[in-house]
Amino acid sequence: MRFTLILTAFAVALPSGVALARVQSLVPQQSLRGLKIGMLASQVRAVAGNPTSNRTTNHPIMGKTRVMKFGRVEVTFRGTGKAAAVVNLSTTSRNERTSGGIGVGSSERALAAKLTGERCITELGYRHCYLGKWKSGSVVTDFSISKSGRVTRITLGLVID
16 A cells, blocks of 8 residues: 555656656667567567467568568568568557657658658659668668658568569
8 A cells, every 4th residue: 555655656746847758669770669670580579479460471572471460560571481581570550659759640741850861752652751772682761651741651671672
């Protein structure tokens, strides 16, 4: 009983201007929720736990791939064996944010204000902003932008070809 009262008193005693620290779960060009390009399935499970779904698909360039889902985070591996490495991380979750607060739901204007080195373009009706170079072997962080100017999906991917 005394422990509960102390915690309650502490919570009430916080100054009104104190903000809770923002958890950075998206590091452009590096990681998404602690997951990184190049990780193996065992490493992904060690960081993210058991996937909500785990399936094999046919990719037009890579052939058979493994796709694991962890809620709204999707992890794609190049191949299906134990040595298959992560080549793509994607999310539609509003919970995954940069240290500056950029994530799904952010405006393109906010994205431009908080990121450095991004380029925003429209290609064949698809609007997106990205970091990195579209060169084989490079990592690109891509922010899909809706017609209303909001981020709808964030992808970290290894450029295959």
